[in-house]
Amino acid sequence: MSVFAATLRRELLLGLRTPAEIINPLFFFVVVVSLFPLALTPSPETLRLLAPGVVWVAALLAVMLSLDSLFRRDEECGALEQLLVAPGELYLPVLARLCAHWLLTGLPLVLVAPLLGYMTYLPVEVLDTLWQSLLLGTPALTVIGAIGAALTVSVRRGGILLALLVLPLYVPVLVFGAGSVGRALDGMEVSSVLAVLGAILALAVSLGPFAVALGLRISSGD
Amino acid sequence: MSPTTPTSPILRVEQLGCERDERILFRDLAFQACAGEIWQVAGANGTGKTTLLRILAGLHGFHDGRVRWQVPGARHASAHDQILFLGHLAGLREELTAQENLRWLCALHDQPAAMIPAALSAVGLAGYDDAPVATMSAGQKRRVALARLWLPGKAVWILDEPFTAIDATGVEMIEQRLRKQAAAGTLVIYTSHHRLATDTRQIHLGGQGA
Amino acid sequence: MTETARPVPGHFYLWSGLGLLVAVALYVFWQAPQPNRTVLVVGGYLLSVLFYFGAVRYPHWYWQALVRWYHQLGSPRHFYRISGVLLPYLVALSGGLLLVGLIWGLAFSPPHHEQGNSYRIIYLHVPAASGAMMGYMAMGICGLVSLVWRMKMAEVAIKAIAPFGATLAAVALITGAIWGRPTWGTYWIWDARLTSMLILFFMYLGVMGLQNAIADPRQAGRAASLLSLVGIINVVIVRYSVDWWHSLHQGSSMSIFGAGGSQIHPSMLAPLLISMFGTYFLFAVAVLIRTRTEVLWRERRSRWVKEVLR
Structure with a gap:
């Protein structure tokens, strides 16, 4: 079995054996979005205006919080060490692990987002843009955040530090992601903005795993 | 890479030095190891045995001096594809x-996954193939890790405390395996407070140096 | 390059220095409201002659000089010696430029036709903002050098740059807020450039936080290198995304330069450029001092440090 397939299989198995890791970010996403009407107002006009930002920020935080455990479990049991001494480039196993992580934590967010958009009074025709922008945006968030997770894997209690490192890096994705939904709400065309999100995703997926691999090596002391 | 005769060293360590947390672990460490030799890295706790093994395996890069591998058949100068490292x-x-x-470790390290059941039964875990590792004792977990010693394809073994949590018969079994494999041309470097019965070369860390 | 490196002749440095001066002069004239054609043509001719002798006819001199500087900068001992020689000149240069630029700008340049005297804070704001930006770029380049060539000095430089860059970003934010009060009637507005600067400030904090969280200095240095290299890509994308975001929501942007970019009057531009260069040199001074201290600490067990400190 190729390294990519073997790693993908292992990560998916691990995810299915510990379902809490999949469900918790999803719950977090749903709970945070439902807090906003309580904190602000149940008025549809206000909520509709704020919905793109609220859903996007909640999704971003859910992705970020899921990342702290991305490499930590493997680091604690020594499996990360075995990954680092493996012959060959780390690109493929790292990419496989990020793919699996997104499938388990990012994809559910994309799937549940239209429901949350509906609950925050987004018009039905805007919901398409919402899930499309999240589909392009959340994998980029996973890859960019993984760089921070790799750099902080040797730091005990690195959660807050991870946020400090990663949140500024998330700004472009957030701006274009929430911006695309905002434009759709104003009835403007969004394909150009989605294209920019796609470009960011392409950049993140092509270069990101190299940075993650380098970060893991640095954290191991190389 | 130059052709290597059986007696020429496949590992050359020159002027190796490492410090950690403001403390010099070792300095000017130099030795040469050939295929088929067994080396024990000895020393008290905290003298840098694990760090030395991690440097040899290419995991730790902050050191002075040089580590040069010349393993026949290795694809890269780092010899990563010929090294089996058990931390x-x-x-x-x-x-x-x-x-x-x-299976994942085999895919990662180019070792044949088909031989896993045989390897597991060799370490006395026949029938444990599908047991979750969480249900195993510390000794059994270590045996699962050590089962990789029964998989082919590596010319250098770097083992950090392989005998921890292993019972007396298990220690005997692993010793035999190390001796047999060394006779077949594998270079074994291990840390332990337990010294193998055969003629084992030693690197002493802490105090008197190599 | 051959093994026996020929010595670099002294007039090579003379030519390079002259070329640099001409380039700076050309840059200043380019910024002028009505570029003086004659000066640009003569200057361009001079620059190309110097470039021909320096880089085309004797390229190996550049290469040798580069290799030598690289090795000397990479060695802590040589770095300490060279920076010790440079430091007094840099202090004098930055102090002089800042004094001239700030006094000229704050006291003698004419008031703005709309904003009156309140615009004068640009003599602090613009140099600080551009220094913070340059600082992050320098940090990213050091990160690249440290990751590719494993140069220890680059790691030390990152550690030295981050706090000063963060300070400059903070100064730019604070002066921006003070300037905003008379201009917009409020201290804070989500202006595109202020927002970019805020994110840059956060990114500096991230590098410092990572640096502090990792105990091993080498590991911390390399981790910060990777983060600042990733950050430099991010800075560029943030810049574009924030501009786009701002145009989407159509706020007001404060500007002294107007739309064309070079409509500022030369009597305002000259002191601004002078204080900008003064800030860059101040940056260099601060980074050098911090780097020298850190080098001494890291190499404290070596013989040369004991000799220096005796």
């Missing part, structure tokens, strides 16, 4: 079974 952590995820853990 003091077993490298097994508790949620997975022994078989699943080893």
Whole structure:
């Protein structure tokens, strides 16, 4: 079995054996979005205006919080060490692990987002843009955040530090992601903005795993 | 890479020095190891045995001096594809079974996954293939990790405390395996407070140097 | 390059220095409201002659000089010696430029036709903002050098740059807020450039936080290198995304330069450029001092440090 397939299989198995890791970010996403009407107002006009930002920020935080455990479990049991001494480039196993992580934590967010958009009074025709922008945006968030997770894997209690490192890096994705939904709400065309999100995703997926691999090596002391 | 005769060293360590947390672990360490030799890295706790093994395996890069591998058949100068490194952590995820853990490690390290059941029975874990690692005792977990010693394809073994948590018969079994494999041309470098019965070369860390 | 490196002749440095001066002069004239054609043509001719002798006819001199500087900068001992020689000149240069630029700008340049005297804070704001930006770029380049060539000095430089860059970003934010009060009637507005600067400030904090969280200095240095290299890509994308975001929501942007970019009057531009260069040199001074201290600490067990400190 190729390294990519073997790693993908292992990560998916691990995810299915510990379902809490999949469900918790999803719950977090749903709970945070439902807090906003309580904190602000149940008025549809206000909520509709704020919905793109609220859903996007909640999704971003859910992705970020899921990342702290991305490499930590493997680091604690020594499996990360075995990954680092493996012959060959780390690109493929790292990419496989990020793919699996997104499938388990990012994809559910994309799937549940239209429901949350509906609950925050987004018009039905805007919901398409919402899930499309999240589909392009959340994998980029996973890859960019993984760089921070790799750099902080040797730091005990690195959660807050991870946020400090990663949140500024998330700004472009957030701006274009929430911006695309905002434009759709104003009835403007969004394909150009989605294209920019796609470009960011392409950049993140092509270069990101190299940075993650380098970060893991640095954290191991190389 | 130049052709290597059986007696020429496949590992050359020159002027190796490392410090950690404001403390010099070792300095000017130099030795040459050939295929088929068994080396024990000895020394008290905290003298840098694990760090030395991690440097040899290419995991730790902050050191002075040089480590040069010339392993016949290695694809890269780092010889990563010929080195089997077992750290003091077993490298097994508790949620997975022994078989699943080893399959991933085999795919990662170009070792044949088909031989996993045989390797597991060799370490006395026949029938434990599908047992989750979480249900195993510390000794059994270590045996799962050590089962990789029964998989072919590596010319250098770097083992950090392989005998930890292993019972007396297990220690005997692993010793035999190390001796047999060394006779077949594998270079074995291990840390332990337990010295193998045969003529083992020693590197002493802490105090008197190499 | 051959093994026996020929010595670099002294007039090579003379030519390079002259070329640099001409380039700076050309840059200043380019910024002028009505570029003086004659000066640009003569200057361009001079620059190309110097470039021909320096880089085309004797390229190996550049290469040798580069290799030598690289090795000397990479060695802590040589770095300490060279920076010790440079430091007094840099202090004098930055102090002089800042004094001239700030006094000229704050006291003698004419008031703005709309904003009156309140615009004068640009003599602090613009140099600080551009220094913070340059600082992050320098940090990213050091990160690249440290990751590719494993140069220890680059790691030390990152550690030295981050706090000063963060300070400059903070100064730019605070002066921006003070300037905003008379201009917009409020201290804070989500202006595109202020927002970019805020994110840059956060990114500096991230590098410092990572640096502090990792105990091993080498590991911390390399981790910060990777983060600042990733950050430099991010800075560029943030810049574009924030501009786009701002145009989407159509706020007001404060500007002294107007739309064309070079409509500022030369009597305002000259002191601004002078204080900008003064800030860059101040940056260099601060980074050099911090780097020298850190080098001494890291190499404290070596013989040369004991000799220096005796």
